[in-house]
Amino acid sequence: MNPYTLPDAELDRLLGEDVPSGDATTAALAIGECRGRLDFRARFDMVVCGSEEAQRMGELRGLQAVGPRLASGSRAAAGTLLLSLEGRAAALHVVWKTAQTLMEYLSGIATATADIVAAARQGDPDCAVVCTRKNFPGTKAAAVKAVLAGGATPHRLSLSETLLVFAEHRAFLDEAPADSVRRLRRQWPERSLVVEVADEAEALRWAAAGADILQLEKWPVDAVDRIARQIPGTRIAAAGGINATNAAAYARAGSRILVTSAPYFAGPRDVAVSLSAS
Structure with missing residues (x-):
């Protein structure tokens, strides 16, 4: 390749x-x-x-x-x-x-x-591994090539082409999740909407509001499994600390996307x- x-x-x-x-x-x-x-x-x-x-x-x-x-x-x-x-x-x-x-x-x-891709596929053959933009600054093109060579894909090539709503964005908002979702879809109708959530209550609110993907940062495997069963129509992306030793467990728990920075280190x-x- x-x-x-x-x-x-x-x-x-x-x-x-x-x-x-x-x-x-x-x-x-x-x-x-x-x-x-x-x-x-x-x-x-x-x-x-x-x-x-x-x-x-x-x-x-x-x-x-x-x-x-x-x-x-x-x-x-x-x-x-x-x-x-x-x-x-x-x-x-x-x-x-x-x-x-x-x-x-x-x-x-x-x-x-x-190694992470192989482990993830043991847990779920359809699980995807995506690598963050946490490469050393100035090395993105080379680092992304290496990620692709290893069988994964980029999580976010840049801030310009993805919609990922963090708590740091929501700190400036005073509106219901459904209102934020409507505004984002109106502005960027062709993009999947990803929302990072901190707990199960947030996950359920944003899933009900229409988020396409929920990013679960540093959630334990059992919590990922629990929320994935509650919202089967929403894609789950487990993030934070994902590596070859735990990828299979997160994939089995229902995370169809594993977000990792580990290869860069x-x-x-x-x-x-x-x-x-x-």
Whole structure:
């Protein structure tokens, strides 16, 4: 699976961060025109992400991909060859660490996402996992690609395209839930209306008012199960603390959507690199 590739301008920017004024060591050793090969391998089992960007970084610096590349979203066993690049040593050294690190971080997110998706599907094969916008600022496009590679989808790409009513919004309102629902539907008739609720009484009020989805923040599993049975026509999204250890339980309790930020805090999946002369 290859959801998309980060644009060349972004990849150039990442490469430039590491080589703002050239590669001092390679230049001082006068080895830049030598030919070589850079191999990237999975050090541990992982769901791969970022291999397309790593290849494109090489191409932007005049390198050539050799042999097959393992696409983002693929599962790789430890030792699997992910990508090989050939060309001038100067370019190999420029691309090496940035490409390696990008794949490591994105593969960490993708692998953690895939683990949560697998757990959720054990609880309910139709349960969806969605990842929040709590990625490190400035990394959204890359983080979302990793989420997609892991089998989940974004919860909210931005404030501009979703309707999610928090208590922090309601603090400024002096009207009944049904009135808020009518106003939101009039303004954004094509959007699903999501409301985060704190307790069962709030859940029942907003379900009766016509909310499409109720987001239950940090609710225990038994409370999710109880409210899901009371309002079977309203979709339930469990949020807060969702991870691979509890996803199946929340899915079995009737939460058809699991909202999580956990993959963004997963450790990188190590990518082993070997650079050799050719």
